[in-house]
Amino acid sequence: MNVISVIGGTGNLGLPVAKQFLTDGFKVRIITRDKQSARSRLGDEFDFREADLMDIDSLRGALKGSHGVYINASGYSKNSYYENHVLGTRNILEALEGEQVECIGMISTASAYPEFSDRWDNKYKLEAEQLLRASGLPYLVFMPSWFMETLPRFRQKNKLIHIGPSNRPIHWLNAADYALIVSRAFQNSECRNRRLPIYGPEGISMRQAMLRFADHHQLKVKRLPSWLATFLGRLSRDEELVDVADLMQHYDRTGEKFVPDVTRTTTTFDNWLRTSSLG
Numbered sequence: 001m002n003v004i005s006v007i008g009g010t011g012n013l014g015l016p017v018a019k020q021f022l023t024d025g026f027k028v029r030i031i032t033r034d035k036q037s038a039r040s041r042l043g044d045e046f047d048f049r050e051a052d053l054m055d056i057d058s059l060r061g062a063l064k065g066s067h068g069v070y071i072n073a074s075g076y077s078k079n080s081y082y083e084n085h086v087l088g089t090r091n092i093l094e095a096l097e098g099e100q101v102e103c104i105g106m107i108s109t110a111s112a113y114p115e116f117s118d119r120w121d122n123k124y125k126l127e128a129e130q131l132l133r134a135s136g137l138p139y140l141v142f143m144p145s146w147f148m149e150t151l152p153r154f155r156q157k158n159k160l161i162h163i164g165p166s167n168r169p170i171h172w173l174n175a176a177d178y179a180l181i182v183s184r185a186f187q188n189s190e191c192r193n194r195r196l197p198i199y200g201p202e203g204i205s206m207r208q209a210m211l212r213f214a215d216h217h218q219l220k221v222k223r224l225p226s227w228l229a230t231f232l233g234r235l236s237r238d239e240e241l242v243d244v245a246d247l248m249q250h251y252d253r254t255g256e257k258f259v260p261d262v263t264r265t266t267t268t269f270d271n272w273l274r275t276s277s278l279g
């Protein structure tokens, strides 16, 4: 495998994976909707190609000659989850017809199980995974728990907004450890056609993680009950806020699934905190 294309490689969690592939000696293409902006932000180390998940021709051109494809798609509403995960994956697979792809991988979530598919994100990630499986291409589905790098996204000025209660334990992992696992899995030709749940070393609730992050960066924590976050999100037509509140409520109901056979990352919360920034 020589050329790996990272779709969504400009994303919060796509970029660390793209960087790790580069460190590990691959030629890395970042597939983005705006290559000029991506290049000015990320420099010249990558080969930037422009494509949109909704445009098969653009995907065909951008992905031509890729030996590996890693998909870092996201969303914030029922519609965007459906478009980016299901339609996006379908289009990528159509664009790859005739290509010699040795491995196609996607970021999913630790909650991608049928019993949790009352949440649209989980449901459509599962559907995307089924499309990969049905394609006949060697595939990998990465199922990480929560990323520590998510915490700064809850900051508003000098406050951290804690939507909750969210007091169930979460096995937090960091993006660098995750990226290493993804790259190693792509390089191991015996690791194919698998779902890989990936958990961090310790179970810490969102509430505890927020308090520790806030304390470290001298922020205040403002509590926002998830029902109120939903109400405010609907009132202001903020789909992202409604989705985050739904995610918190879902997690409060289900918690993290106990899975006996997970890949464990090693960076502890305290170790990550020491090098963390406010984003």
Ligand SMILES: NC(=O)c1ccc[n+]([C@@H]2O[C@H](COP(=O)([O-])OP(=O)(O)OC[C@H]3O[C@@H](n4cnc5c(N)ncnc54)[C@H](OP(=O)(O)O)[C@@H]3O)[C@@H](O)[C@H]2O)c1
Binding pocket: 007, 008, 009, 010, 011, 012, 013, 014, 031, 032, 033, 034, 038, 051, 052, 053, 054, 072, 073, 074, 075, 084, 107, 108, 109, 110, 121, 144, 145, 146, 147, 148, 150
């Ligand atoms: N945060 C967590 O703790 C956590 C835990 C488990 C799983 N995950 C999953 O991780 C995934 C990725 O998250 P993230 O934070 O990296 O997302 P993100 O920062 O929003 O990145 C999404 C990427 O998708 C690209 N994109 C969006 N629409 C596109 C389109 N129509 N065509 C082509 N590219 C498009 C964007 O690229 P351009 O704008 O450059 O085109 C961007 O690079 C999500 O599915 C999330 O559920 C997150």
